[in-house]
Amino acid sequence: MNMPAINMESAHDFQQGWKWLEAAEMQADFKKFVEGAWHVVEPGKEFKGGWHIDAICDHLTYVSLGDIDDLVINIPPRHTKSIIVAVMWPAWEWTWKPETQWLFATYALSLTLRDSVKCRRLIQSPWYQERFGSAFQLSSDLNQKGRFDNTSNGYRLATAVAGTATGEGGDRIVVDDAHNMKEINSDTIRGGVIEWWRDVMSTRGNDPKRLGRVIIAQRGHHQDLPGHVLASGKWVHLNLPGYFMSDTRCTTMAKKTSPRVIPANPNPVIWTMGDDIKPLVKDEVIFTDPRKDENELLTPDRFGPEEMAKLSYELTERGFESQIQQNPSAKGGNIMKEHHWREWEDEQLPQLSMIIQSYDTAFEEDEESDFSARTTWGIFEHEEYLNPALPWTAQYKGQTRLCMILLERMNRRFEFPELRESAIEAAQLWKPDKVLIEKKASGHSLAQELRKAGLPVARIKVTDSKFVRAHAASLILERGCVFYVKRKWASEVIKQCGNFPADDHDDLTDTCTQAMLWLRKKWSAEFLDEDDDNDNLMRHVNKPVRTYGGIRTGL
Numbered sequence: 001m002n003m004p005a006i007n008m009e010s011a012h013d014f015q016q017g018w019k020w021l022e023a024a025e026m027q028a029d030f031k032k033f034v035e036g037a038w039h040v041v042e043p044g045k046e047f048k049g050g051w052h053i054d055a056i057c058d059h060l061t062y063v064s065l066g067d068i069d070d071l072v073i074n075i076p077p078r079h080t081k082s083i084i085v086a087v088m089w090p091a092w093e094w095t096w097k098p099e100t101q102w103l104f105a106t107y108a109l110s111l112t113l114r115d116s117v118k119c120r121r122l123i124q125s126p127w128y129q130e131r132f133g134s135a136f137q138l139s140s141d142l143n144q145k146g147r148f149d150n151t152s153n154g155y156r157l158a159t160a161v162a163g164t165a166t167g168e169g170g171d172r173i174v175v176d177d178a179h180n181m182k183e184i185n186s187d188t189i190r191g192g193v194i195e196w197w198r199d200v201m202s203t204r205g206n207d208p209k210r211l212g213r214v215i216i217a218q219r220g221h222h223q224d225l226p227g228h229v230l231a232s233g234k235w236v237h238l239n240l241p242g243y244f245m246s247d248t249r250c251t252t253m254a255k256k257t258s259p260r261v262i263p264a265n266p267n268p269v270i271w272t273m274g275d276d277i278k279p280l281v282k283d284e285v286i287f288t289d290p291r292k293d294e295n296e297l298l299t300p301d302r303f304g305p306e307e308m309a310k311l312s313y314e315l316t317e318r319g320f321e322s323q324i325q326q327n328p329s330a331k332g333g334n335i336m337k338e339h340h341w342r343e344w345e346d347e348q349l350p351q352l353s354m355i356i357q358s359y360d361t362a363f364e365e366d367e368e369s370d371f372s373a374r375t376t377w378g379i380f381e382h383e384e385y386l387n388p389a390l391p392w393t394a395q396y397k398g399q400t401r402l403c404m405i406l407l408e409r410m411n412r413r414f415e416f417p418e419l420r421e422s423a424i425e426a427a428q429l430w431k432p433d434k435v436l437i438e439k440k441a442s443g444h445s446l447a448q449e450l451r452k453a454g455l456p457v458a459r460i461k462v463t464d465s466k467f468v469r470a471h472a473a474s475l476i477l478e479r480g481c482v483f484y485v486k487r488k489w490a491s492e493v494i495k496q497c498g499n500f501p502a503d504d505h506d507d508l509t510d511t512c513t514q515a516m517l518w519l520r521k522k523w524s525a526e527f528l529d530e531d532d533d534n535d536n537l538m539r540h541v542n543k544p545v546r547t548y549g550g551i552r553t554g555l
Contacts, residue, residue: 023131026092028276030057030064033092034084040125041087041118048302052240055287056084059238059252063172063212064093065273067258067280070235072226073216074326076242078311079299085216086115086176090156091122093172096273098136098152103170103204107180107193109160113145115176116158120148162196169206173213175225181323184220194228209259218323222335222471227328231471233464236286242298242308242324244291251288253463254280283463327467327501335470336509338498340477344405344485352378355407356518357426358436360510361419361443372419373507375493376408376430377515384480396480404476404519405483409493411508420449427455434458436514460514470500470509473516482516 026033031054038047052075062068075081090102106112122128123138135152142149149155157168161178178197183189205211215226215235229235239250258279280286297308312320322328344350360373382403384396408430410422423446427435435450437443439459447457462469476482484490493508500509 019131023095026131027095028273030061030089030092033095034088037088037091037122037127040122040127041083048299050299050301051290052298053080053084055238055240056081058287059236060085060089060214061277062280062286063214064089064097065258065260065277065279066210066212067254067256067260068236069212069256070229071212071214071238072230072235073214073238073240074219074226075216075240076298076303076311076324076326077218078303079240081216082111082115082176083118085174085214086112087118087122089174090172091119091128094123094150094154095132095135097154098150099154100172101154101168101170101206102156102172102174103159103168103201104156104174104176105159105161105178105201106176107161107178109158111177112158112160116148116156117145119156120145161201162192169204171206171210171212173201173204173211175201175215175217177217178215178225179217179220181218181220181319184224190221190223193225194223197225197228219326219328220319220322222328224328227471230464230468231475233468233472237464237468238287239326239465240289240298241326242303242311244289244294244296244298245325246294248327248465248467249289249291250465252286254282254284254286255463256280257282283461335467336474336477336497336500336512338494340474340480340482341494342480342483344483349378349407349485350380350382350403350405350483352380352405354379354434355430355432356434356436356515357430357432358511358515358518359423359443359446360438360507360514361440361446362413362507371411371505371507372414373511374408374410374423374426375406375508375511375515376426376432377404378407379404379519382481382483401481402519403481403483404515406485406490406493409489409508409511411492416445419446423450424453424455427453432456434518436460436518438462438510438514458518460518466506466510466513467501469513469517472520473513476516476520 022036026036031049034053034057035047035049038045056073056075059068059071059073063071073081073085086104086106090100093100104112104116106115120138120143136150136154139149139151142155145158147155147157155168157170161175175197178193179190202213205213215229217224217226219226221227230237234255236252236255237250238252239248241248241250258281260274260279262275262279297303297305303311308324312324315323355376355378357374357376362372380403381400383400384398386397408426410426414422423435427450433456435455435457437447437450437457437459439461443459447459450457464472484494493512496505496507497509497512500506
């Protein structure tokens with residue numbers, strides 16, 4: 001943006017110069033634009049900012065700059081999400097990139113049109129035109145409720161979720177509340193939304209290298225649209241529950257290194273958006289929920305205890321967890337359903353080509369109430385057969401698939417020396433080919449000690465929430481690739497996984513999801529994104545087969 005010459009000889013000139021400076025600040029900072037434009041969009045209502053609005057604006061800015069490709073924002077209802085995302089964001093980006101083409105969808109066409117009209121009114125307002133009118137003008141031949149174009153070939157198009165497919169493409173694909181909460185428990189309707197996204201909306205990007213996709217919603221079901229896309233592990237997840245829970249604190253991390261390059265000596269006269277915003281680097285922390293106290297409210301100035309109580313009053317416990325806490329769980333089994341585990345019915349264990357051990361450690365002072373846990377798994381090739389009791393086995397009949405079987409578990413409170421001794425004894429017994437330990441403070445010491453003992457430790461970097469990891473791991477279960485031997489302790493493992501996230505403890509669940517996700521990533525090029533090592537499991541499959549018949553009694 002070129003700086004115009006401004007004559008300050010009159011009060012009018014001074015006022016115009018002040019507006020230009022104000023516009024320049026808002027153009028460079030989406031948060032300032034939201035605050036400045038608030039009185040136009042919501043006349044008579046006081047603007048109440050907060051760190052949650054700053055976080056949303058920062059993440060959307062990174063989408064506009066191309067640093068984030070795919071973003072999910074989960075937040076309780078009535079927290080200004082639609083105004084920021086569907087009304088102000090496109091109006092702001094058009095101030096410096098008016099050629100951007102936008103596709104918006106909501107579960108109800110009336111809601112999509114409502115926000116489209118608000119966005120158009122903002123752009124046509126004297127306030128906006130005085131500050132940004134030189135960037136573009138709305139086209140007179142396409143200026144309707146559902147679609148309006150501008151003179152730079154940009155447009156904002158509104159449609160309904162699961163409605164008639166639009167033939168238009170977009171640089172920004174935004175879905176705001178894909179589901180009607182009254183219909184969220186209908187498998188048919190909910191599945192129709194997922195199908196619409198998968199087959200229609202997600203394919204409407206103009207240029208994959210410039211495409212930004214945003215899904216913003218309150219959660220309603222573990223198999224809703226946010227849950228569906230988050231299972232891939234490729235979306236940045238900004239999760240903002242109404243009440244803070246320290247064990248699910250949200251931290252967002254970059255999924256890629258930004259292609260942007262900031263010039264070493266930027267032109268001081270010509271302003272380019274993003275010159276003063278550092279490009280993201282893969283795995284860089286973008287945001288961490290700043291709350292410290294349990295049950296601390298998201299926006300106490302706007303939604304205090306009484307307001308939150310009213311918002312939650314008519315919700316069931318499950319509805320509260322989903323829509324307020326953004327923590328949905330499935331009826332009768334949650335995410336990792338118990339009936340997806342397969343009992344190994346043969347007297348002898350399968351021939352195992354690899355052994356892995358997965359740890360969840362807790363021996364820090366602030367983790368006294370938690371258990372340290374370990375599960376040991378055997379990896380084997382299983383030739384599938386048709387089981388009439390499991391109709392889905394028909395699609396895999398005759399195929400040889402890589403599967404895993406639960407061999408052992410440990411779950412108790414330890415001081416570190418005891419944990420180290422237990423880990424080394426278990427390694428001597430099972431001779432694991434890989435020992436998985438999460439990259440966190442309480443796992444660092446154990447990883448060091450086991451490496452000193454010559455054990456093949458893999459540190460696992462975790463970038464998503466436990467909820468997202470459980471969803472991703474559940475795919476291994478649903479495909480029938482996880483077996484167990486009928487023992488009381490195995491039932492305890494399965495029960496804890498099935499109760500997640502409602503169980504008081506999730507230590508064993510963490511070890512299971514870690515093992516399942518590691519196996520999934522190592523065997524699928526689509527998920528080869530770990531940096532712990534470059535190990536290829538095929539190397540282990542070709543090694544001499546080991547049978548653990550001698551340890552059968554230990555089960």
